Amino acid sequence: MPEQTVVADHPLAEPIKAALARVNDPEIKRPITELGMVQAVDVDPTGRVLVTVLLTVAGCPLKDTLRRDVTAQVGAVPGVSAVEVELGVMTDEQRAALRDQLKGGQPEREIPFAQPGSLTTVIAVASGKGGVGKSSVTVNLALALAARGKSVGVLDADIYGHSVPAMLGVGDARPTAVEDMILPVPTQDLKVISIGMLKPRRDQVVAWRGPILDRALTQMLADVYWGDLDYLLLDLPPGTGDVAISLGQKLPNAEVIVVTTPQQAAAEVAERAGTMASMLNQRVIGVVENMSYLETTCPHCHETHRVDVFGSGGGAEVAGTLGRRLGYEVPVLAEIPLDPRLRVGGDDGNPIVTAEPETAAARALSGLADRLAARGKNLAGRQLGLQPVGR
Numbered sequence: 001m002p003e004q005t006v007v008a009d010h011p012l013a014e015p016i017k018a019a020l021a022r023v024n025d026p027e028i029k030r031p032i033t034e035l036g037m038v039q040a041v042d043v044d045p046t047g048r049v050l051v052t053v054l055l056t057v058a059g060c061p062l063k064d065t066l067r068r069d070v071t072a073q074v075g076a077v078p079g080v081s082a083v084e085v086e087l088g089v090m091t092d093e094q095r096a097a098l099r100d101q102l103k104g105g106q107p108e109r110e111i112p113f114a115q116p117g118s119l120t121t122v123i124a125v126a127s128g129k130g131g132v133g134k135s136s137v138t139v140n141l142a143l144a145l146a147a148r149g150k151s152v153g154v155l156d157a158d159i160y161g162h163s164v165p166a167m168l169g170v171g172d173a174r175p176t177a178v179e180d181m182i183l184p185v186p187t188q189d190l191k192v193i194s195i196g197m198l199k200p201r202r203d204q205v206v207a208w209r210g211p212i213l214d215r216a217l218t219q220m221l222a223d224v225y226w227g228d229l230d231y232l233l234l235d236l237p238p239g240t241g242d243v244a245i246s247l248g249q250k251l252p253n254a255e256v257i258v259v260t261t262p263q264q265a266a267a268e269v270a271e272r273a274g275t276m277a278s279m280l281n282q283r284v285i286g287v288v289e290n291m292s293y294l295e296t297t298c299p300h301c302h303e304t305h306r307v308d309v310f311g312s313g314g315g316a317e318v319a320g321t322l323g324r325r326l327g328y329e330v331p332v333l334a335e336i337p338l339d340p341r342l343r344v345g346g347d348d349g350n351p352i353v354t355a356e357p358e359t360a361a362a363r364a365l366s367g368l369a370d371r372l373a374a375r376g377k378n379l380a381g382r383q384l385g386l387q388p389v390g391r
């Protein structure tokens with residue numbers, strides 16, 4: 001850790017140190033004082049403070065946030081007349097020390113979520129085919145859980161789409177790397193990593209197959225510093241391909257939510273995804289029926305009617321079939337209506353649960369978060385206590 005040259009005998013030294021301890025690194029989400037990022041604090045007789053903060057990497061995308069937070073916290077200390085923040089960069093040794101500190105002595109390439117004592121609930125969001133709204137469900141569920149005070153990470157493993165970062169407004173972000181450790185991108189109270197962020201260049205086409213795919217998935221689980229998460233949500237690619245198998249092997253404790261639309265064809269392929277998950281020993285905790293219905297106001301009677309645009313009952317059908325196949329109850333956890341505002345929220349990087357929380361779609365997604373949060377940490381073999389959703 002770098003030498004910290006806080007002027008120890010100055011009366012302001014202690015309150016300034018306490019103020020700096022309230023500043024979290026925006027990516028690592030731990031106090032900068034604990035991370036060895038405060039290199040020096042100098043106070044002159046008039047109460048002017050110069051804080052030298054070491055960034056993990058020179059191009060740290062959040063350095064302005066850090067500068068602002070340090071200025072605000074130190075500036076609020078009584079007796080401080082002005083604050084100047086100088087930004088430096090850690091040396092290789094300092095970065096290596098930080099990496100070791102964060103890894104906490106954990107051996108290389110160990111997946112923390114797969115360890116028996118892990119307190120993180122890992123939920124994979126799967127679908128039989130593309131375009132049913134799996135990514136939309138993942139990001140909105142993640143935000144709704146975060147709004148309930150949960151610490152949530154989102155891992156976008158959709159090798160075909162990687163739409164999650166754009167939906168969360170960080171479509172262009174690249175994660176910061178500290179040595180061989182990757183810091184997830186912080187956004188809207190979540191931590192996000194997308195397989196698309198691991199491409200050496202954004203425009204590069206990578207065939208996510210075989211060993212390259214496996215390495216990328218291991219990297220996202222073992223080399224990313226997720227910190228203590230209550231939930232890790234995985235956005236799987238549609239279908240039952242390589243990613244599902246690979247993640248099934250890496251995270252046998254993961255639970256699975258299957259997203260489907262009400263159409264019969266979508267429902268049948270969704271069942272395959274669910275059955276596949278269970279073959280990998282992952283428990284299917286429920287089905288989300290998306291694009292369930294459209295609410296329209298009748299021009300004649302002015303009442304709200306529910307129109308089943310894509311038919312009805314697909315979610316219940318999938319849940320019923322999976323339940324019979326798997327030998328335990330698989331409930332329908334939510335029915336999310338079609339709503340153009342849900343699409344707009346995703347396109348704008350401002351998902352509907354935060355942008356328009358009062359809409360029926362947002363309420364259905366928040367209800368899904370409530371049901372999951374109410375269960376607490378799922379222990380293998382434990383009764384889930386989830387009730388089927390009422391119509």
Ligand SMILES: Nc1ncnc2c1ncn2[C@@H]1O[C@H](COP(=O)(O)OP(=O)(O)OP(=O)(O)O)[C@@H](O)[C@H]1O
Nearest residue numbers: 130131132133134135136161291337338339343346
């Ligand atoms: N309930 C809904 N109402 C309106 N639009 C929706 C709804 N759910 C999803 N969409 C829109 O449908 C499109 C596909 O959704 P999304 O990307 O979430 O699906 P996906 O299953 O993750 O697809 P893929 O796996 O191909 O990425 C998006 O434009 C999204 O905004």
